[in-house]
Amino acid sequence: MVRAAFSTINKMIDFKQHVVEALHKVCPSLTLEQLTVLVEVPPDAKMGDFAFPCFQLAKAEKKNPKQLAEDISKAISCDTKLVERVAATGPYVNFFLNRTAFMAQILKTVADNAGQYGHSKLGQGKTVIVEYSSPNIAKPFGVGHLRTTVIGASLTRIYSALGYKVVGINYLGDWGTQFGKLMEAYSRWGDDAELAKHPIQHLYNLYVRFHKEVETDPTLEDKGRAWFQKLESGDAAAVSQWTRFREESIREFERMYAELGIHFDVYEGESDYPKAADAAVSDLVTRGVAIESEGAIVVPLGDDMPPALLRKQDGTTLYLSRDLAAIDARKKKYHFDKILYVVGSEQILHFKQLKALLEKEQPAWAATVEHIPFGRIQGISTRKGTLVFLEDLLSETQERALEKIREAKVLDVNVDENEVARKVGIGAIVFNDLRTRRVKDVEFSWDKVLSFEGETGPYLQYAYARIGRLMEKVGVKVDSKTDVTPLNQEEAWAITRMLANYPNVIRNAAESNEPSFISTYLTDLASAFSSFYQNHRILGASPEFQKAAMLLVGNVRSVLHHGLTLLGVPPIERM
Numbered sequence: 372m373v374r375a376a377f378s379t380i381n382k383m384i385d386f387k388q389h390v391v392e393a394l395h396k397v398c399p400s401l402t403l404e405q406l407t408v409l410v411e412v413p414p415d416a417k418m419g420d421f422a423f424p425c426f427q428l429a430k431a432e433k434k435n436p437k438q439l440a441e442d443i444s445k446a447i448s449c450d451t452k453l454v455e456r457v458a459a460t461g462p463y464v465n466f467f468l469n470r471t472a473f474m475a476q477i478l479k480t481v482a483d484n485a486g487q488y489g490h491s492k493l494g495q496g497k498t499v500i501v502e503y504s505s506p507n508i509a510k511p512f513g514v515g516h517l518r519t520t521v522i523g524a525s526l527t528r529i530y531s532a533l534g535y536k537v538v539g540i541n542y543l544g545d546w547g548t549q550f551g552k553l554m555e556a557y558s559r560w561g562d563d564a565e566l567a568k569h570p571i572q573h574l575y576n577l578y579v580r581f582h583k584e585v586e587t588d589p590t591l592e593d594k595g596r597a598w599f600q601k602l603e604s605g606d607a608a609a610v611s612q613w614t615r616f617r618e619e620s621i622r623e624f625e626r627m628y629a630e631l632g633i634h635f636d637v638y639e640g641e642s643d644y645p646k647a648a649d650a651a652v653s654d655l656v657t658r659g660v661a662i663e664s665e666g667a668i669v670v671p672l673g674d675d676m677p678p679a680l681l682r683k684q685d686g687t688t689l690y691l692s693r694d695l696a697a698i699d700a701r702k703k704k705y706h707f708d709k710i711l712y713v714v715g716s717e718q719i720l721h722f723k724q725l726k727a728l729l730e731k732e733q734p735a736w737a738a739t740v741e742h743i744p745f746g747r748i749q750g751i752s753t754r755k756g757t758l759v760f761l762e763d764l765l766s767e768t769q770e771r772a773l774e775k776i777r778e779a780k781v782l783d784v785n786v787d788e789n790e791v792a793r794k795v796g797i798g799a800i801v802f803n804d805l806r807t808r809r810v811k812d813v814e815f816s817w818d819k820v821l822s823f824e825g826e827t828g829p830y831l832q833y834a835y836a837r838i839g840r841l842m843e844k845v846g847v848k849v850d851s852k853t854d855v856t857p858l859n860q861e862e863a864w865a866i867t868r869m870l871a872n873y874p875n876v877i878r879n880a881a882e883s884n885e886p887s888f889i890s891t892y893l894t895d896l897a898s899a900f901s902s903f904y905q906n907h908r909i910l911g912a913s914p915e916f917q918k919a920a921m922l923l924v925g926n927v928r929s930v931l932h933h934g935l936t937l938l939g940v941p942p943i944e945r946m
């Protein structure tokens with residue numbers, strides 16, 4: 372079954388293969404591999420379905436690229452069952468496919484692989500670690516952490532679709548002197564019931580209170596330090612208190628992750644690594660890689676960046692040394708081929724230093740380490756204020772979604788509006804994080820993210836549901852062997868080209884670690900569907916047209932479903 376599916380996909384590539392082989396016969400100086408890379412899909416169908424740019428070859432052969440394109444298009448011979456026409460436009464040789472043949476093949480392939488179309492074996496036998504989310508205990512889980520969570524989760528799904536073994540790791544910020552402060556604060560103002568009910572909020576309030584009270588009572592600072600020392604030396608009371616903070620916080624994080632449909636394979640934390648970090652630093656000192664500087668231990672990293680600070684004057688380990696120990700442990704445990712750290716742009720220097728340290732010691736695997744930075748979400752505020760907790764953000768989005776849905780009257784009868792509002796809320800927030808290239812800052816506006824028009828999650832969810840409703844109304848079963856000749860028009864052709872491109876989009880998204888490639892693609896696909904739908908009456912059309920249209924539209928629907936799922940935007944069946 373699976374094998375059959377793959378061979379169909381391979382057959383689909385034959386069109387390009389045919390073009391490449393035909394080109395090779397007239398341009399033997401370029402190999403099939405080189406030609407495969409050079410032959411591209413022009414953005415506009417008017418320019419053909421494949422194009423061969425002649426610049427490179429013209430340069431090598433010292434010819435004029437325009438003339439060369441002319442010569443090639445005259446000399447080349449293609450199978451007219453596959454390629455209808457070859458024409459030179461400027462320095463390009465453009466290939467126009469036999470649309471009916473290509474369409475029949477693509478539409479059949481997508482339909483026969485429903486739910487799996489776009490998957491590949493590219494990553495077979497390879498392991499990718501995606502470290503993402505990684506919130507700090509006792510600090511608010513804010514919009515920045517939401518963004519790593521959303522981007523990271525999407526990357527895990529994208530790599531999985533490409534056949535990689537993916538390990539999703541959540542690396543909690545659960546260690547450091549602030550925990551001593553927190554314990555001191557808890558011993559004074561803590562409330563067990565509150566901790567159980569709203570751990571993150573309660574711990575955060577304690578943290579804020581500590582910093583306020585320390586202004587009038589400076590002895591608090593020392594008391595906090597003493598607690599942390601107790602914790603580091605394994606004092607039972609301190610450890611049990613800290614464990615409780617950690618566990619309660621994780622429980623609350625998990626509630627949010629569940630709401631977003633996210634699951635981690637592994638929870639780690641900085642607390643797992645102080646010992647190993649200490650040993651690693653000592654080892655670097657022994658081998659003369661790390662040196663003492665003003666009582667601290669550092670590794671000089673050249674002129675381009677500040678030295679890596681690995682141990683403080685007081686002997687404690689640091690964020691960077693713990694990361695060094697963590698990656699070492701992960702390498703031993705998972706033998707990864709690639710590790711992605713999905714962490715905001717503020718930490719670019721940190722990861723540069725981490726990589727530079729690895730380059731000194733293990734250049735081969737330094738190359739497998741990639742920081743995936745992202746920009747900030749700006750201008751966000753909820754009814755509660757500008758310090759945004761994820762929980763409040765999600766519940767407010769859902770309330771607003773409900774208002775919006777009622778206002779827009781988009782819902783079908785018999786649909787649970789609360790359930791739709793829940794999904795629209797999540798879709799709006801998630802899509803907004805993935806809408807543009809990740810390094811860009813994102814301007815947040817309630818009206819925009821919740822709009823049913825434009826590049827938004829709700830627009831795609833609505834398009835998906837609308838296609839479902841249309842198919843139900845037409846009531847014709849999708850048959851992948853349907854004759855597609857009635858679809859011989861521009862709008863259907865545009866959709867076909869996009870469907871054919873979907874596997875490339877997923878591959879490119881992984882290559883650049885850019886889920887936004889998929890969001891942009893889905894928006895384009897949904898609007899291509901819209902113009903098809905506007906220009907061609909389906910209800911009341913001939914049975915032949917309806918059958919063919921249902922194959923096309925059913926494929927759009929399944930690719931939308933697939934893409935939305937990769938992003939983490941919940942598809943909505945009925946709305």
Ligand code: ARG
Nearest residue numbers: 505506507542543544694714
């Ligand atoms: N907990 C950190 C923060 O919230 C992010 C951790 C990133 N991961 C890492 N391996 N350093 O800023």
